[in-house]
Amino acid sequence: MAGRLQGKVAVITGGSGGIGLATGRLFAAEGATVVLVDLDEATLRAAVADGGSAGMHHQVADVSDEAQMRGVLQATVAQHGRLDVLFCNAGTEGRIAPLADMPVEDFDRVMAVNVRGVFLGLKHALPVMQRQGGGSIIITSSVAGFKGAAHLAPYAASKHAVVGLMRSAVLEAGNTGVRINTIHPSPIETRMMRAIEQGRAPGAEAAAKQMITSRIPAGRYGTADEVAATALFLASDDSRYCTGGRYSVDGGMTAA
Ligand SMILES: NC(=O)c1ccc[n+]([C@@H]2O[C@H](COP(=O)([O-])OP(=O)(O)OC[C@H]3O[C@@H](n4cnc5c(N)ncnc54)[C@H](O)[C@@H]3O)[C@@H](O)[C@H]2O)c1
Incomplete structure (x- = not known):
């Protein structure tokens, strides 16, 4: 049976991280050609080798740098012929500190990666996808x-x-066949939560995890595979009428 992403080309930023790599493996298993994008060549190589899938490739890039982000998308189209899916997933938690103690440089770096990186992805992927018709x-x-x-x-x-x-990109994309959605995970078992637990309660990480978990109705953190499953739905034609949506993968955390 053909995979749900057969013939599609997908770029995943933050591709050697917990959620990015789990999603890359799932997309490749569903037939996609996958390009994992992240900061470190050696980690990316290990991630692709570990994935054990023929459909996985990698490119080193900093998503906050316009030339690098544009270069990744151009190279993907040059090498693989098209761009069907862009998963803007690279992110940093930044420093964990009260507002009054937060250095402005830390604010700027978080914004550069988490917001400018997404802006650049949209800016350079939308025209390619619009030309393709979706x-x-x-x-x-x-x-x-x-x-x-x-x-x-x-x-x-x-x-x-x-x-x-x-939301702005959805309005600009109109009826061109390009769909844009956000995924909203609760705490997920990856490096990022280990860093947040450590930042919240140095030396008492287990207690911090317990406190955070007590706010999740499902009674546990989610897994990277559970986020990847929602990304697969949004990447595939199963979600062809879904755009402008905010998809919670949070064990009920935002129900309260
Ligand atoms: N883990 C969670 O609990 C959780 C919850 C909600 C949302 N998220 C979001 O999920 C996404 C993936 O996080 P994760 O949990 O897999 O954590 P992670 O730390 O394992 O992965 C993040 C990846 O992004 C990469 N990255 C950081 N800055 C980059 C840059 N400038 N350019 C390219 N790559 C860069 C990192 O190297 C890393 O591999 C992030 O956007 C994060 O904010 C995570």
């Missing part, structure tokens, strides 16, 4: 795109901001 752009926001996050103000601001980018 495509799907998926942006990883967060529960922190709906609610505040104490000691993570720049992160929460960045995850709200990408909803504005998504």
Whole structure:
């Protein structure tokens, strides 16, 4: 049986991270040609080798740099002939500190990666997909795109901001066949939550995790595979009438 992404070409930023790599593996298993994009060549190589799939490729790029982001998308079209899916998923939690102690440089860096990176993805993917007559752009926001996050103000601001980018892009894309949606995960078992637990309670990470988990009705963190499954839905033609949506993958966390 043909995979749900057979013949499609997908670029995934943050591709060697927890959610990005899980999604890359799932997309490749569903027949896509996948280009993982991340900062470090060696980590990317290991991720692709570990994926064990013929359909996985990689490119090193910093999503906050316009020339690099444009270059990734141009190279993908040159090498693979098209661009059907862009998963704007690279992200950083930034420094964990009260607003009053947050250096402005940390605010700027979080915005550069989490917001400018998504802006650049939209800016350079939309024209390619519009010329092709369709495509799907998926942006990883967060529960922190709906609610505040104490000691993570720049992160929460960045995850709200990408909803504005998504909605504006939907209005510009109109009926061209290009769809744009955001995914809003709760805490997920990846490096990022280990860093947040450590930042919230140095030396008492298990207690921090327990406290965070107590706010999730499902009673646990999600997994990268559970986020990847929603990304697959949004990347595939199963979601052909879905655009402008905000998809929670959060064990009920935002129900409260
Ligand atoms: N883990 C969670 O609990 C959680 C919850 C909600 C949303 N998210 C979001 O999910 C996305 C993926 O995070 P993850 O949980 O897989 O964490 P992760 O740290 O494992 O992965 C993030 C990846 O992004 C890459 N990255 C960072 N800056 C980059 C840049 N400038 N250019 C290119 N790549 C860059 C990192 O190298 C890393 O591989 C992020 O946008 C994050 O904010 C995560």
